[in-house]
Amino acid sequence: MIRKNFLNELRVMRNLRIHIAFLDTLVLNIAIITCEQVFNGKITPLTASGYMRFYLFMNIAWLSISLIFSLYKDCYTTAFEQFCRRTMNVYFTWASTIVVYLFFWRQLELSRLFITVNIGGFGLLLLFNRFIFLTTTYPKLITNPIKNIMIIGYNEVAKKLAGYIEQESSNSRIVGFCDKFENVKELSHYPILSDVPGAMKMSKMYEVNEIYSTIAPEQNDHIYQIMKQADQECIRFKLIPDMSLLMKQQGHLQYMRDMPVLSLRSEPLESARSQDRKRIFDIIVSLLVTIFILSWLIPIITLCIWLESGGPIFFIQMRSGKNNKSFPCIKFRSMHVNKDSDSVQATRNDRRLTKVGRFLRKTNLDEFPQFINVLRGEMSIVGPRPHMLQHTERYSKKIGHYMVRQFMKPGITGWAQVNGFRGETRSLDQMEKRVEHDLWYMENWSLWLDVRIIFMTVFNQLKGEENAF
Numbered sequence: 001m002i003r004k005n006f007l008n009e010l011r012v013m014r015n016l017r018i019h020i021a022f023l024d025t026l027v028l029n030i031a032i033i034t035c036e037q038v039f040n041g042k043i044t045p046l047t048a049s050g051y052m053r054f055y056l057f058m059n060i061a062w063l064s065i066s067l068i069f070s071l072y073k074d075c076y077t078t079a080f081e082q083f084c085r086r087t088m089n090v091y092f093t094w095a096s097t098i099v100v101y102l103f104f105w106r107q108l109e110l111s112r113l114f115i116t117v118n119i120g121g122f123g124l125l126l127l128f129n130r131f132i133f134l135t136t137t138y139p140k141l142i143t144n145p146i147k148n149i150m151i152i153g154y155n156e157v158a159k160k161l162a163g164y165i166e167q168e169s170s171n172s173r174i175v176g177f178c179d180k181f182e183n184v185k186e187l188s189h190y191p192i193l194s195d196v197p198g199a200m201k202m203s204k205m206y207e208v209n210e211i212y213s214t215i216a217p218e219q220n221d222h223i224y225q226i227m228k229q230a231d232q233e234c235i236r237f238k239l240i241p242d243m244s245l246l247m248k249q250q251g252h253l254q255y256m257r258d259m260p261v262l263s264l265r266s267e268p269l270e271s272a273r274s275q276d277r278k279r280i281f282d283i284i285v286s287l288l289v290t291i292f293i294l295s296w297l298i299p300i301i302t303l304c305i306w307l308e309s310g311g312p313i314f315f316i317q318m319r320s321g322k323n324n325k326s327f328p329c330i331k332f333r334s335m336h337v338n339k340d341s342d343s344v345q346a347t348r349n350d351r352r353l354t355k356v357g358r359f360l361r362k363t364n365l366d367e368f369p370q371f372i373n374v375l376r377g378e379m380s381i382v383g384p385r386p387h388m389l390q391h392t393e394r395y396s397k398k399i400g401h402y403m404v405r406q407f408m409k410p411g412i413t414g415w416a417q418v419n420g421f422r423g424e425t426r427s428l429d430q431m432e433k434r435v436e437h438d439l440w441y442m443e444n445w446s447l448w449l450d451v452r453i454i455f456m457t458v459f460n461q462l463k464g465e466e467n468a469f
Contacts, residue, residue, distance in 0.1 A: 017072040020129075021063075027125035028062055029055075031118055039114045050110055058118075061097045065090050084130055091126060095119050147172040148207055152199055152226070153214035154179040154188065161212060161240055162190065175206040179215075196222045200229045210236045268445045269408060277447055282381050285454075286374040294368060301332055301365065304356045311337055314369060319386035324406045327378040329386055330369040334360050364461055370412045382450040383411025384438035385422070395431055402431075405438040415441035415449075418456040 032055050066072065069090045098119060102110070149165060151158050154177045162174055176193040177184075184192050193202040196215065199222075203211060211230055216239070217223040223239075230237040252266040268274050302313045312333055319329040334357025335350075353361070360366040373379040379386070384405040387395070396402045416422065416437035425431045441449070 021066065021072050023129055024066070024126065025059065025062065027129055028058065028122050031121040031125055032058065035114055035118045035121065038117075039111060054110055054115075057101055058098065061101070062090075062094050065094050065097065069093070087126060087130060091123060095123075147209045149174050149210045149212065150176065150178060150193070150199065150203055150206070150208045151190075151212045151214065152178045152196060152223070154184050154192065155214055157240055158212075158214040159189075161214065172210075175208060176202070178202060196220055196226075199226055200233070203230075203235060204233070208235055210238065212238050212240055214240045216241060265404075265439070266443045267407065269442070274445070278380060278445075278450070279377075281447060281450065282374050285381055286371045289368070289371045290375065294371065297365070297368060301356075301360070305333060305354075308356050309336060309354050318389055319410065320389055320392040320406060321378055321386060322406065322409045324392070324403065326389055327373070327386075329379075330372055332360050332366040332369060333357070334366045367412055374412070378409070380409040380411045382413055382415075382441075382453045383408050384414050384441070385417060385434075386410035395428075395435075398428060399432055399435055401439060402435055405435055405442070408438075408442055413453060413457040414438060415453060418453055418460060 036051070069086060071086055071090050098115070102115065149172055151161060151174065158177060165172055165174060174190050176191040177188060178194050178196055178199040179192065180195050181192060193199075193206070199211065202208075211226070213223055213226070215223055217227070227237050252263045254261045254263065269278065298313075305311075305313050315331045315333040315335070316328045317331070318326045321327040334354065335352040336354060338352050357366070370379055371381075374381055392402075392406075414437070416434040419437055421430065421434040421437055425434065441453075
């Protein structure tokens, strides 16, 4: 019965691929026929053969490029974003091929407007096709299991893996485990199909797409043979090492030539290229802010601070920077000069705040001089907020991963701040949440994420923030 269901699912997928390919070819020809009707006056008996060759070439080119790029394979039709990305690549390759054909075969009799409308119209109809697929077929598709998975080994890791697959992969089905029957001392949720040497025979019988092994090759010599046979049978083989004795958190695997290196987390900014891109971005934005904003903002705020309270215009405080090296963080002074400024955070209705200072902190204008810190290379525009030295020392003893945030340059704004974790930290839980967001940013950094955070910062400021005081 199970095998019959598997074969039915494979038949459904094959029919789906044919269906989508047919619809794409259909809309291509709809675009051609529509353009032919609209531009009928430009098609004369002398040019009719040229247009006919053009029609034929467009169809052949689309089908050929779709096959070359494997547009209609299962893995693309069941992952919608990837399917759309692959469709876009195929479409632009097809359009480029059309242009090359027109250039080298000198199809001068064809209307350039006709060609442009044809290519553009097909693109719009393709977009419509994908929209229909997303709203009708795809929701039904993802609810039906279509990927068959076998797990080698029956142990704690295997059972945990099976649970993860059940929770996270809606288009997958576990067909069973392969292990010695004497190793199974309980009623398993999935059938024990065979021992380890019989795994490949069972994978063919159950049309398996992926094999996960929780048994290391060093523990069973048959695993090496299964790995090779899986490649020959076009089955993905994945090895799940049991590292529970070494680490209790998610790791990140990299390679130094042929040597695997396991680190505790991903750090995109470890690469020199990423650091250079972030630094160039920081310099460009900071220069623009310095020239077009700070050049007139500093004199105005200087005058306001001096008229109200006199004294220094800037408040310079040593803060924790990259690799826990302290640096002088520059801000507009928002408080009366006091002896607690290096140890006590600002609070709501803080008596130390001046009237000008309240406005500066509410609008975040007090942070603008930190663009000078960015130009000096001590800070970045986006990153974990720099904390007072005393706070770094205190929280590093209470929060396990606190010092990991110091691997990066501190920022004027950050992922924690745009998600509401800014200002006074009244409890340890608030600081833990801030650190958690800082570490997420570090592990998921991209230039586009920086741009997104900057826009979110501006939006939050225009909307007004409860914790800005």
